Amino acid sequence: MVEIASPLGTAFKPGRHGKPDGAPGVIVCERKPATIVQVAAFSGRETAVREALVKAAGLKLNGKPGAGVVNGSRAGFGVAPGRWLIADDKEGLAGSFAKAIAHEDGAVTRLTHGRSVFRIEGPRAEWVLAKLFAVDFSPEAFPVGDAVSTTHHDVFAAIQRVGENAFDLYVFRSFARSFFETLVRAGEEVGCEVKA
Amino acid sequence: MRITCPHCGRRDVAEFTYQGDANRLRPDPASTDQAAWNAYVYDRVNTRGPHREFWQHSGGCRAHLAVERDTATHAILSVSYARDSDTARAGRRP
Numbered sequence: 001m002v003e004i005a006s007p008l009g010t011a012f013k014p015g016r017h018g019k020p021d022g023a024p025g026v027i028v029c030e031r032k033p034a035t036i037v038q039v040a041a042f043s044g045r046e047t048a049v050r051e052a053l054v055k056a057a058g059l060k061l062n063g064k065p066g067a068g069v070v071n072g073s074r075a076g077f078g079v080a081p082g083r084w085l086i087a088d089d090k091e092g093l094a095g096s097f098a099k100a101i102a103h104e105d106g107a108v109t110r111l112t113h114g115r116s117v118f119r120i121e122g123p124r125a126e127w128v129l130a131k132l133f134a135v136d137f138s139p140e141a142f143p144v145g146d147a148v149s150t151t152h153h154d155v156f157a158a159i160q161r162v163g164e165n166a167f168d169l170y171v172f173r174s175f176a177r178s179f180f181e182t183l184v185r186a187g188e189e190v191g192c193e194v195k196a
Numbered sequence: 197m198r199i200t201c202p203h204c205g206r207r208d209v210a211e212f213t214y215q216g217d218a219n220r221l222r223p224d225p226a227s228t229d230q231a232a233w234n235a236y237v238y239d240r241v242n243t244r245g246p247h248r249e250f251w252q253h254s255g256g257c258r259a260h261l262a263v264e265r266d267t268a269t270h271a272i273l274s275v276s277y278a279r280d281s282d283t284a285r286a287g288r289r290p
């Protein structure tokens with residue numbers, strides 16, 4: 001098992017931020033999946049790749065735009081037409097995908113080193129995210145498992161709803177520190193607990 | 197102004213990048229016809245009303261899109277994947 005380093009450095013300040021009283025409106029932590037991998041299908045091979053991916057990952061991805069699945073420590077979702085992002089707390093998944101997906105059907109790209117994942121959860125998670133992204137976070141428009149690809153001031157973010165009040169945010173690792181500070185700052189109004 | 201991406205749904209225009217007039221067709225890359233290249237690079241009809249153009253959902257799924265937009269009102273009349281557009285089809289060589 002590799003030891004996963006965080007890009008946050010001194011920007012990671014555990015404890016309560018902003019509104020000091022009452023239960024925190026949001027809890028923010030850094031997730032550190034040992035695998036983040038993108039699978040992309042070549043034109044016309046979307047179904048073949050998705051079926052191979054479903055088998056290899058054990059995630060029931062139905063191919064609808066933005067649809068995804070959370071299964072314990074493993075999660076996957078569509079980020080673009082014919083492209084999926086899969087994260088797992090264990091290593092090894094990228095290797096199984098590379099075996100399962102034929103070279104003429106698609107491409108498997110390891111992104112573990114290239115993305116950071118932050119989880120925001122709590123009763124005010126939707127409210128805090130709505131400050132940052134022009135996306136409808138209501139459960140009707142954005143059910144558990146689903147995901148969106150969007151940006152916050154040109155910082156690209158893939159966001160998956162992983163629970164009723166919980167979201168995982170995937171950002172480019174070089175933007176992780178700046179984005180994390182923005183996220184915590186947005187949470188201060190409702191009381192933001194940064195957890196180790 | 198909002199554009200409904202066929203993959204992502206309705207999003208703010210800030211997530212999209214304009215990629216130019218979708219009415220023009222690039223000459224064969226091997227062509228040395230100066231007039232044809234000049235027309236392709238410089239000539240625009242400057243339409244008032246419905247206009248076919250390419251956009252990219254650069255701040256989303258990154259798909260290239262063919263959009264029909266009314267240049268007088270900014271109303272978005274239709275959106276499809278650029279690969280399915282008439283221009284892409286016409287430009288595709290066997």
Ligand SMILES: [Zn+2]
Pocket residue numbers: 201202203204205253256257258259
């Ligand atoms: Zn899109």
